[in-house]
Amino acid sequence: MSPRRTDPRTRSTLVDIAAGLLAGEGPQALSARRVAAEAGSSTMAVYTNFGGMSGLVREMVHEGFARLEAYFSQVAATGDPVADMALLGRAYRRNALTNPHLYAVMFGGANPAGFSLNAEDRQYGRYTLGTVVECATRCIEAGRFDSGDAELVAHQLWTAVHGLVTLELGEYLIEPCNAGVVFEAQLIGLMVGAGDDVESAVRSVRSSRTRLATELGDPDPDE
């Protein structure tokens, strides 16, 4: 109504509205006009603040990585690094299931408005994986994994959990094939393949269940 809106926080307002739109109605609801209308301004606000829709989406992708890192930081480093790793996997999955549309934009290439990640964005994502690399290092030092490249182990685990989460979000996993079962089996398999012996891997993964409620704040171990 007033010809001049004296709101210095237009930028974060737009991000919040866009995030709400993405989470609530999915990627196709993310349009410059919709965001602007919801904010009570014109589409130009998107361009002065973010240089276009791509910039706004990029901002949300970074926010998505921040949320993932926040989940990671909730996992404590205990004397059982393998159990820690299992919990990091749970945290990864929980973050994806909590923010499915955001996760799809981050990794699935769900294209809102011709957005596509650039090299810097991907580096941003790999940086977030630092927590996992550090945990893999502890696993190796503890003799639970074969001595080797911790970064490679982290990428292995990443691909595993990412694959599970992606198909789960895409509703490809069949009903009787419980995602939780697949998750634990996959994790155990990878740990055993990385050098751990079967019994201790199973024990560590199972023991991480008890930490779900306290560290990830999830009363339901979803399985």
Added chain:
Amino acid sequence: MSPRRTDPRTRSTLVDIAAGLLAGEGPQALSARRVAAEAGSSTMAVYTNFGGMSGLVREMVHEGFARLEAYFSQVAATGDPVADMALLGRAYRRNALTNPHLYAVMFGGANPAGFSLNAEDRQYGRYTLGTVVECATRCIEAGRFDSGDAELVAHQLWTAVHGLVTLELGEYLIEPCNAGVVFEAQLIGLMVGAGDDVESAVRSVRSSRTRLATELGDPDPDE
């Protein structure tokens, strides 16, 4: 030029053009106007033949599953079902790397024109997994995997390879972390986790390399 184009094969022509556009220029090149112009007709051809862009994209998704199944059928069933399984994984990955944009549409949710998979499409995808389930059954019968649900094992392996391929296509995997290494390690881990002992799993996966050239027609085992 002629007021009536006497081409009874308009339908398959449109599919071919669309497939070429998707493979050559990516999802954003898939537009009704573009396809129609390339075919020398109007956008209405897309609607009479496919009911809209979604129908055309859906047709290509089905084509994608057919190609995947064609790759699968190139893998012979030998006396070493674990090696067969490793080769099926290679075939899956090769299909994805050969048709990256199509794969992204099939699983990544790369949204050309507001297309989204429905329940039938997903069932179509799971059906393609039948070859893997059958191979898992043979692994179990041969005592190489713990006796259990073959479909669950197949889904495990699917999530594993899918995760790897997705991050590989998204260029998330770092350079020194060779995708081939991750692939074999992940496969070995899953097989060991599924009941196989480490040595024979490693041996079977490694032995499948020699079958790459003959069965998948790939002279380069890409590590």
Added chain:
DNA sequence: TCCGGTGACATAACAGCGTTATGAAAAAAA
């Protein structure tokens, strides 16, 4: 206090998208 400059935003437009109503003409059925 005024005054010019700078930045943020509104307005309106352009090109492109999927989609649809209408109509003409070819093919098929009678």
Added chain:
DNA sequence: TTTTTTTCATAACGCTGTTATGTCACCGGA
């Protein structure tokens, strides 16, 4: 041959991201 059905061209509607232009609010200096 006549009628019906199907296929497609034309044009439009509403939507998208984006941009050129203009207008105001703010801010530093005189």
